[in-house]
Amino acid sequence: MAARVDHLVTSGTFALDGGEWDVDNNVWIVGDDTEAVVIDAAHDAAAIEAALGGRTLRAIICTHAHNDHIDAAPALADATGAPILLHADDLPLWKQTHPHRTPDAELADGQVLEIAGTRLEVLHTPGHAPGAVCLYAPELATVFSGDTLFQGGPGATGRSFSHFPTIVDSIRDRLLALPAETTVRTGHGDSTTIGAEAPHLDEWIARGH
Known part of the structure; x- marks a missing residue:
């Protein structure tokens, strides 16, 4: 039996470059009745642990290291x-939030993680953050996009460590190459599909987020 995807929304604060914003984050739990991984441990370790329902947590996977996606990771790990797994290029961002606790292992492009018999392929998709990754689960026809791709366009690139041309390249080359029917489960807000977003790439470039 393929893994299932459980969804939890947690609320807290995103802080970067001296600003703070109230945000709701999507926390994704992928697994079966006995084991699971958490994608983006945001804001509330107790709520995430409760949502696991006693299942063995195999890994806490960080799509990137903005504080709102990792603030609960150490407590959940403890x-x-x-x-805790994070791409090495995001360590400078990680250290802003957790200067005294480093991740336990690095994520690398092309790496394949397995949970409950289901593969999660790591796609390095820099732009929103240098070490941003997406996780593609072909058996589930799903990609977990973090803040790289949302319903309606790319993630924000107006703050430090981000770069708009890079995120466009990441989306074009890595995400829009996936099957059109692939569900995009995002870091914030509603899910979408690759097919729904692909026709709008030129519009995003023209807008120049």
Whole structure:
């Protein structure tokens, strides 16, 4: 049986470059009745642990290291014993939030993680952050896009460590190459599909987020 995807929304604050914004984050739990991984441990470790329902947590996977996606990761790791996985290019951002706790292992482009018999392929998609990754689960026809791609366009690139031409390249080359029916489960807001977003690439470039 393929893994299932559970969805939790947590609320807190995104802080960067001296500003703060109230945000709601999507936390994705992928697994079966006995084991799971968490994608983006945002804001509320206790709520995420409760949503696991006693399942063994195999890993806490960070799509990137903006504080709103990782602020609960150390507490969740301490509570469950699960390792925290992050792409090395996002360590400078990670250290802004957790200067005294480093991730346990690095994510690398092309790496394949497996949970409950389901593969999660790591796609390095820099732009929103240098070490941003998406996780493609072909058996689930799903990609977990973090803040790289949303319903309606790319993630924000107006703050430090981000770059608009780079995120456009990442989306064009890595995400829009996926099957059109692939569900895009985002870091904030509603899900979409690759097919729904692909026709709008030129519009995004013209807008120049």
